[in-house]
Amino acid sequence: MSENTQPEQNQPLTGAPSPEELEAAQAANEFDALTQAQAELVTLQAKNTELADSYLRAKAETENARRRADDEIAKARKFALESFAESLLPVVDSLEAGLAHKDATPEQIREGADATLKQLKTTLERNKIVEINPASGSRFDPHQHQAISMVPAEQEANTVVSVLQKGYLISDRVLRPALVTVTAPK
Template identity: 55%
Template sequence: MSAPNEPLDPKNEPSLDTSEQLEVNDGQDQAQDADAQAQEDWATLLSEAQEKVARYHDELLRAKAEVENIRRRAADDVAKARKFGTESFAESLIPVRDSLEAALAQPDQSAEAWKDGVEVTLRQLNGAFERNLLKEVAPAEGDAFDPHQHQAISTVPSSLPEGSVVQLLQKGYTIAERVLRPALVMVSSGQSA
């Protein structure tokens, strides 16, 4: 061996077995390669995840905008329905008004002519009601009281069974199965003792 301060001479150096060092280096290189591969895999996964997040965010924004458009269109449709919902009914009533005005414009009419004019006008009005699903509720004497379509003003003793209509005071009306005005009726409380 050489002295500690003497330079090493490669020719005098005993031969070293480097196979162990190569195996250690190969293991370290493989570990570094695996780490690099893992980092590339994580980077790829991160990039793919970021792309998915961006795509989902874009889809979310588009869906949100679509929902807002649908909401706005629905609100516009409701506003238009409220504004123009009576348009058809109003169009049906215009001829009725025209007939009434024409009847009043005739100064010298007989009672029979007035009666005929009023009957024609009433037919026009009934036609307008039918076209717009407006139906009258007029229970006859003895019909069963229906609290969904009738309003009892009073109960009176009568020969009719309890809960029967005794008298119609005012007709009611429904529009498309919905009660606009209930019929005003007097109802039997049964026979008095």
């Protein structure tokens, strides 16, 4: 065979990359992948920093909102008590005025006491404090009444016979249950 017809062993075929070219291409791909990974890492670190900052801001905002709510509750309690106390002042004034009359007759004292009691009850109602005063024969309610004793009576069992002390509700919550006697079962 002639020398020209046979390809040399060391020369690559046309179109096929040499090992050096393959190695260079692989290194370039690895470099591109590394560069891309580094860019992605920088992006993720920036996103992480942004999210951490957002978290801290949200946490601070939540704490501030909680603090403001606590302050509002404290103010509401303070002013609610202040309003109630202010509404009691006319009752105090009436009692003091009644006591200032040294030569009042028993009828005048009674009239003054009745007027002052009416004024006090109006003040309590205005502040959503309502009497619990069950009528005789009404059903015993353990949520609003406290049975002091059971007595035999001609009424249905577990009904109120008499009220020993009125109870009071504030906004549908029992401040003090009414002390009652109830009928004993037959």
